[in-house]
Amino acid sequence: MDLQRRPNAVDWRGLATPLDTRSKALREDVLEIFESSRRGHLGSTFSLIEIIRVLYDDILRYDAARPDWSGRDRFILSKGHGCLALYVVLADKGFFPRDELAKFCAPDGILGGHPDHKKVPGVEASTGSLGHGASIGAGMALHGMRTNSKHRVVVVLGDGECNEGSVWEAAMSAGKHGLSNLTFVVDYNKCQSYGTTREVQDLEPFADKWRSFGCAVQEVDGHDVRGLRATFNALPFDGRRPNVVIAHTVKGKGIPEAEFNTAYHHKSGMNDDEIAGYRAALGSYR
Amino acid sequence: MRKMCLQMVHELARHDERVVFMGSDLGHGTLAEMQSELPDRFYMEGISEMNLVGMAAGLAMEGAVVYANTIATFLTRRSFEQVAMDVCHANLPVRLIGNGGGLVYAPLGPTHEATEDLAIMRALPNMTIVAPADAEEMRQFMRVSVDHDGPIYIRLAKGYDPVVTDPEAPFEIGRAVSLREGADAVIVTTGIGPRIALEAAKRLAQRGIDAGVLHLPTVKPLDLDALEARIAAVPVVVSVEEHSLIGGLGSAVAEFIAEAGFTTPKHFRRIGLPDAYPTRYGSQASQLEDFGVTAERVEATVAELCGSARTVAGLGTMQRKGDGKWQSRMISSHPSTQGQRGTALPG
The missing domain is CATH 3.40.50.920 (Rossmann fold)
Known part of the structure; x- marks a missing residue:
């Protein structure tokens, strides 16, 4: 995408944010998956790595040995096509053996192109069809609230996903019920499948939309690990309303050629040279 | 029959704390007694069937047995994908109460006439479909509906239909x-x-x-x-x-x-x-x-x-x-x- 043509009305935080060793290592794991699968949602995954990394490293309560532990925080990746980011973190945390990663989309693997909660330990809800996770999360949070449970519910939404009317049905309902134990995190990478969010279906004024639906909103650089940590640690934002974290991210973050490039939304038929190129670009990323 | 179905939801909820009722802005006075007696198990959502079914799935994932009530066409047509993926694929104990099965809403026209609801629901794996004949059969069915594994689509008739079944006969899901x-x-x-x-x-x-x-x-x-x-x-x-x-x-x-x-x-x-x-x-x-x-x-x-x-x-x-x-x-x-x-x- 021609950076000069980027519209000014949206927040481009995240573009210059450097990646540390762990962020690069998790992206390396994704590239390793590509060596066997030769396909996957590259751009949609790389915008999401820091969000999921910080949640699982510092915020969510869980027990990888007991994925169904009732006291766990519930995490739903509503933008299921970003599942590679979740898979590499779940494998890293020991929810399932790492060798499953090499069987991504394989007939005998548990890891599909969209996450299936019946197959993958640690996956709370099967997603892939956009616009479902917000309501499921709202239902879980409502149950938690009415049973005075301590666990929290975090739902990660894509920006393109927020074109779905069902997301806003869920937002209205979450606002009505005052679900302060529920957090929607939007991976606002400004690109959807066909083009920029600005071109396809403008979301702005995005934060105002969420506020007007009864949510407490904070915005953050979605690649700034410290900033994400501080934002998530501030949950719940006001104790009366559902929380929304708008994470300003970069689609394809970590591989300059892929950044804001809709051609990298999903890649298939990747060859060794391409993957080697991605690896080299990631290695030398600032 | 509709009245019996909803009364039974209230009755079941009194004896089983897993039972939750959800509605989608339907209709005036629905289960008002349950709302006042069990307010933490009565939720009247807006006119948002996709959200209704998705939330019902979320509640069911946490252990609730959810009775979700609205007009049959909206449950089967509008929220089909939520029914398919969130409820049936996950195989959750959500009971979809479809008001106005068939031609009940004839005066309201095709938007409200559920003439293909059984076909839509039949195509979904894990879905159980029940269409009782009268209020007494509904009563017997509702008693066994709570502990049934997986989702159920309940087709409601108009109401005040003549009783043709044996009021004392226990209902067995899957039995003619x-x-x-x-x-x-x-x-x-x-x-x-x-x-x-x-x-x-x-x-x-x-x-x-x-x-x-x-x-x-x-x-x-x-x-x-x-x-x-x-x-x-x-x-x-x-x-x-x-x-x-x-x-x-x-x-x-x-x-x-x-x-x-x-x-x-x-x-x-x-x-x-x-x-x-x-x-x-x-x-x-x-x-x-x-x-x-x-x-x-x-x-x-x-x-x-x-x-x-x-x-x-x-x-x-x-x-x-x-x-x-x-x-x-x-x-x-x-x-x-x-x-x-x-x-x-x-x-």
């Missing part, structure tokens, strides 16, 4: 109910069909034709044992339902007969609604009349098929399936919709 035995034919039906089928059987008896009635309140899974036993014993089978000829009970029974391998031929006909949107208003009763879903029609169809069966049996051609002569005997003399076998009258 014999309402009348008969050696010449069996009329298979569901929902409000038993009333029509029993009336037809009575009329047929006066003509010397002994027709039985098998009620299948569970449309999915079908009680194949009961179907096999009853159909094996008679040459004539007629299905009657307040549903499109495509994909409902008649289709399910046709699929069964086609593959059952009966050693004697079966003369089979479906009576139901044509493959067309209703174009008139009026009442449920007047539309059923318009579409020929009536006792008179069932009677005539059974009598015609029994006549064919006797003729063919007399000619000794029963073993020669695929015979062109045989095929011509199976075609209805009644007008039917274009390209559509079965005995629905055009709308």
